[in-house]
Amino acid sequence: MDKKSAVIEKQARLQEVEALLKAPAAAPLAPLPREVLVPEARQQTPAVRQRATRPDGRLHGLGQTKYIDDYYLPGMLYAKIKRAGIASARILRIDTSEALKMPGVMAVITGKDVPCNSFGPSLKDQPVLADERVFHAGDGVAAVAAVTEQIAAEALEKITVEYEPIRPVLDPLESLQLETPGLHAPNPNIYGHKVIRKGDVEKGFAQSYRIFEGSYRTQMVEHVPLEPHASVATWDANGRVTIYSTLGRITLGRADISRTIGVPMSRVRVIATVVGGNFGGKNEITTEPVLALLAKKTGRPVKCTFTRPEEFLASTTRHPLVMDYKTGVTKEGKILARQIRLVLDGGAYCSWSETTLGKACILSAGPYQIDNLYAEAFVVYTNKTMTGAMRGFGAPQVCFAYESQMDDMAKALGIDPLQIRLTNALREGSLSPTSQKLHSVVVRETLLQAAQRFGWNEDGGGNGAQS
Amino acid sequence: MVTVTVNVNGEPRTASVPPETTLLRLLREQFNLTGAKLGCDVGDCGACTVMVDGKSVNSCLMLAGQADGRDVLTIEGLATLERLHPLQEAFEQLGSLQCGFCGPGILMSAKALLDENPDPSEQDIRDALAGNLCRCTGYIKMIEAIQGVARADGARPAPKSA
Numbered sequence: 001m002d003k004k005s006a007v008i009e010k011q012a013r014l015q016e017v018e019a020l021l022k023a024p025a026a027a028p029l030a031p032l033p034r035e036v037l038v039p040e041a042r043q044q045t046p047a048v049r050q051r052a053t054r055p056d057g058r059l060h061g062l063g064q065t066k067y068i069d070d071y072y073l074p075g076m077l078y079a080k081i082k083r084a085g086i087a088s089a090r091i092l093r094i095d096t097s098e099a100l101k102m103p104g105v106m107a108v109i110t111g112k113d114v115p116c117n118s119f120g121p122s123l124k125d126q127p128v129l130a131d132e133r134v135f136h137a138g139d140g141v142a143a144v145a146a147v148t149e150q151i152a153a154e155a156l157e158k159i160t161v162e163y164e165p166i167r168p169v170l171d172p173l174e175s176l177q178l179e180t181p182g183l184h185a186p187n188p189n190i191y192g193h194k195v196i197r198k199g200d201v202e203k204g205f206a207q208s209y210r211i212f213e214g215s216y217r218t219q220m221v222e223h224v225p226l227e228p229h230a231s232v233a234t235w236d237a238n239g240r241v242t243i244y245s246t247l248g249r250i251t252l253g254r255a256d257i258s259r260t261i262g263v264p265m266s267r268v269r270v271i272a273t274v275v276g277g278n279f280g281g282k283n284e285i286t287t288e289p290v291l292a293l294l295a296k297k298t299g300r301p302v303k304c305t306f307t308r309p310e311e312f313l314a315s316t317t318r319h320p321l322v323m324d325y326k327t328g329v330t331k332e333g334k335i336l337a338r339q340i341r342l343v344l345d346g347g348a349y350c351s352w353s354e355t356t357l358g359k360a361c362i363l364s365a366g367p368y369q370i371d372n373l374y375a376e377a378f379v380v381y382t383n384k385t386m387t388g389a390m391r392g393f394g395a396p397q398v399c400f401a402y403e404s405q406m407d408d409m410a411k412a413l414g415i416d417p418l419q420i421r422l423t424n425a426l427r428e429g430s431l432s433p434t435s436q437k438l439h440s441v442v443v444r445e446t447l448l449q450a451a452q453r454f455g456w457n458e459d460g461g462g463n464g465a466q467s
Numbered sequence: 468m469v470t471v472t473v474n475v476n477g478e479p480r481t482a483s484v485p486p487e488t489t490l491l492r493l494l495r496e497q498f499n500l501t502g503a504k505l506g507c508d509v510g511d512c513g514a515c516t517v518m519v520d521g522k523s524v525n526s527c528l529m530l531a532g533q534a535d536g537r538d539v540l541t542i543e544g545l546a547t548l549e550r551l552h553p554l555q556e557a558f559e560q561l562g563s564l565q566c567g568f569c570g571p572g573i574l575m576s577a578k579a580l581l582d583e584n585p586d587p588s589e590q591d592i593r594d595a596l597a598g599n600l601c602r603c604t605g606y607i608k609m610i611e612a613i614q615g616v617a618r619a620d621g622a623r624p625a626p627k628s629a
Contacts, residue, residue: 053562060567061555061574063502063542070501150487226506226514226568226602276504276568277602308507 056274067276068230068246073301076232077106079294080152080304081129081140081287082159083313087383088168088183089134091161096142098158104151107297108159110142114289115262121252121284123191123350125184126386128260128289134163135183136348136383138313143287145294145302168383172322172345175380183348183381191346192354192379194361196433204337204372208328212409216325216401220345221318223390227276228311233291234301241292242269248282260289261296280389281315284351316388319356319379320345323364323401333413333420337372340364342398344379344387351388353379360394365433366402367443368424373433418451471535475500476544484531490524491515493531494541502542502571506600513599516572517541523579525598542571545578553619554578557612565603573599577613585620587613 059065096108111117111131118124130139142159146152169175175182175189182189205211231245241263247253250270258265275282287304295302306315322343328336342360346353361377406424410417425443432438451457472481473490475498482497491508494500494517503526506514510528517526518540545552551559554577564570573596580587580595587595592613596606 051561053559054564056567057559057562057564058551058555060564060570061551061558062546063571063574065567066501067504067568069505070495072496072499148485150485224602225566226512226600227504227566228506275566277566279602305505308509308511 065274067227067274068232068244069227069303069305071232071244071303073232073234073303076301076303077145077147077294077298078149078152078304079143079145079287079291079302080149080156081290081310081314082142082144082156082161083137083310084130084134084139084141084161084163085137086134086163086165087137087170088166089163090166091130091132091134091141092164093160093162094142095160098160099142099144099155102146102151102155102158104147105144105155106147106300107145107294108142108155109290109293109297113293113297114260116260119256119260119285119289120350121249121256121352121388122354124259125187125191126349126351135381136385138310138385139348140287140290140314143290143294145298145300170382170384172320172343172380172382175345175382176343176378183383189381190378191350191381192344192357192377194357194375194377196361196373196375198370198374198431198433198435199337199372201337201339201372201374205326205328205339208336209331210413211326211328212405212412213324213326214401214405214408216321216323216404218318218321218323218397218400220320220385220387221390222312223277223279223281223315223317224311225275225277225279225281228306228308229282229286229315230303230305231286231288231291232301232303233288233295235292235295235299239263240267240269241295242271243288243292244271244273245285245288246275246278246282247272247285247288248275248278249284252283253285253288256285257288257292260285261292263292279391280352280393281317283389284316286315313385315385316351316390317347317385318390319347319353319360319387319394319397321360321394321397321401323398325401325405327405327409329409329413331413333409333415333423335368335370335424338365338370338374340373340375342375342377344377344394345382345384346379347382347384347386349381349386350379351386352393353387355389356387356394359392360398362433363395364398364402366399366406367426368402368421369426369430370424370433375433418447418456421447469532469535471531473531473534473536474538476539476541482531486530486532488531489527490517490519490529490531490534490539491526493534494526494539500541500543503575504568504571506568506572510598511600512569513572513576514569516575516599518575518579521579521582523576523595523598540575540578542574545574552578553616554581554613557616558609561608561612561615563605563608563612565601565605569599569601573601573609577609577616581613581617581620585617587617589614 111129144155326339504514506512510525
């Protein structure tokens, strides 16, 4: 056979194979159903008054659900983290030699052992273990892996850290005034800012019968999930790490773990299981990189379960807010203009502050029709436990402020607190603070029905509620 | 090290543990009974509740040595292979548990209550659960479930006293 015909034959065979491998032509797309079954707005759904059981309910009741802390791997070590216990300081020296001498202590690491010592869901401003600077009392400065939890706890006491204290910034308003460089120099102290502008507030205030000003503050809140944060890390012989964790967002966590321990994401496997309460507090990594590094150093699985004090010190919390409200109203209580300044106490690290900032700012006007609005929100660093996601992402805080002011205004104007809300409530087609046209708005109907159900008018227009 | 023999869920079991070991860690780490949970380790949350000689106890506050020679009932001993305990059944039916972490402790507190007082008032139930925290805030359905079990038991003829 000559060369040319061999080539032709080969090409023909290739075409045959190609035809075989080709996926069959896709079936024509089925037309979408014209009528989409969506329950009518304001209709009682069939779920109401139905009893719901959970698929995992039986195992919960039998005590058979395995949470992370219920995993015991063969040869597993226990890790403990030494917390700084000082709000703001420069770390001068960490001495782990005494701890390492203890029988039963298998490894000790500090921030210097972390390949890339920074992580975070949005800004990468949080160290895995603080190495140069302590930004809040719950910062980890060293970690120990030992054969028992007891030995690990004792070893922590043998670690000495020398600090040079720096005056901490604890008040968000003070932090707001701080000139650059801020706590995380060279980054500014204000690490998030948002403005919502609608209409002309100055014009609205000029037309107002009265202007009310009030300042409202909320406190820091810890999620306190009944199950403390826990994770177990173990490496296989091929250099892949498996981490069992109470993490709620495993994909995000996987990226942060990969970054901090310097291992490609394809070699990081995160296994999450039933979580014993999250409430927003288990949305980012905590000790996972530390455990991965300790497990690599010792060649054994390593587990760490937060103590209850660590839950308060070293996990995220709800943002405390300082909220200044200035509202101009007519004699009848109709809001003409509202100006808002929110200062979110972001704590030592960003975490989910940007999300919280946005949501708090958008919702800060309340469910009210306000044509002239100016809302400005800042989130600032302080030397406190970092604040992050928690049920509502900033919405409950601003609700406290605007509803408090509604009550103050109603009282001063001699208007029923229900009436002032009905006067201002959003209606069908109202524009939201960000000028989104709203549909299925039932604020007024809800208020009226609620007032009727709990007898608001029976004791004289809610005077009882005001006293 | 101390050697402890405990009658766990009707079976004698022995372990040699450091003296500072709590009953909770003995159950979880030595006997592989992980139903009782570690929530706070200081007796605040009740996730570690088990029954010792018929009384509900925070197992994180009792040393393993103190349980030597006593009867311990854990959540794992509540059901048989054939059937769930009525409390477990009622909790499942009513969806009383959400994340479930407090569940084993709550169920053991409820069992201790019903053993002592088969016809508790709502306040009795609330008092019995006072040492058990639930952060998903599911207390109402738990109370309803316990009430339901108490009523169903009350409908049966009372056991003849010896």
